[in-house]
Amino acid sequence: MALSRTPASGITIGRLARQAGINIETIRYYQRRGLIATPRKPLGGIRRYTDETLARLSFIKRAQELGFSLREIAELLKLGDGSCKQTRALAEHRLTDIEKRIRDLESMRVTLAKLIRTCREGNQPPCPIIASLEHDQK
Known part of the structure; x- marks a missing residue:
């Protein structure tokens, strides 16, 4: 409308x-x-x-x-x-940032999947995921 x-x-x-x-x-x-x-x-x-x-x-x-x-x-x-040149430069910068975020997300996905595989179905402490997070603190 x-x-x-x-x-x-x-x-x-x-x-x-x-x-x-x-x-x-x-x-x-x-x-x-x-x-x-x-x-x-x-x-x-x-x-x-x-x-x-x-x-x-x-x-x-x-x-x-x-x-x-x-x-x-x-x-x-x-x-x-x-200026199409300036607009294109902004868009290319945005695309570069998005591609980096995708790589970072893929890396996080792989790491999290590995941690999940280390977890057994049991409920026995210590949980490998928690242990890994505690040891990875800097």
């Missing part, structure tokens, strides 16, 4: 939150971070949001799903339709 482009006939923050699938406090947080604009509040009135704000919230959510931090999202928003 498209919203009107004029703030006077836009929607409230509550409706914006529902349509964007986020909560009101998240919208306010994004405003404080400068990711979305805070509309003027008419004298004695209620702030109204436009379809541009809803589109920006969708952009932010999608970028987060791809692993971008809010700081990186702010950079992407500043780039807008600008």
Whole structure:
């Protein structure tokens, strides 16, 4: 559902939150971070949001799903339709971080699987998993 482009006939923050699938406090947080604009509040009135704000919230959510931090999202928003080279550099950096996290998670999976195999079905102390964790403390 498209919203009107004029703030006077836009929607409230509550409706914006529902349509964007986020909560009101998240919208306010994004405003404080400068990711979305805070509309003027008419004298004695209620702030109204436009379809541009809803589109920006969708952009932010999608970028987060791809692993971008809010700081990186702010950079992407500043780039807008600008430099593909800078945008690509940010995306490549994000991909490198994701690949490292995958390697780290795989290493954790292998280690945990080994620890689980050392555990016998019995309930006799000491548990090899607990013992391993205690000895690995630094």
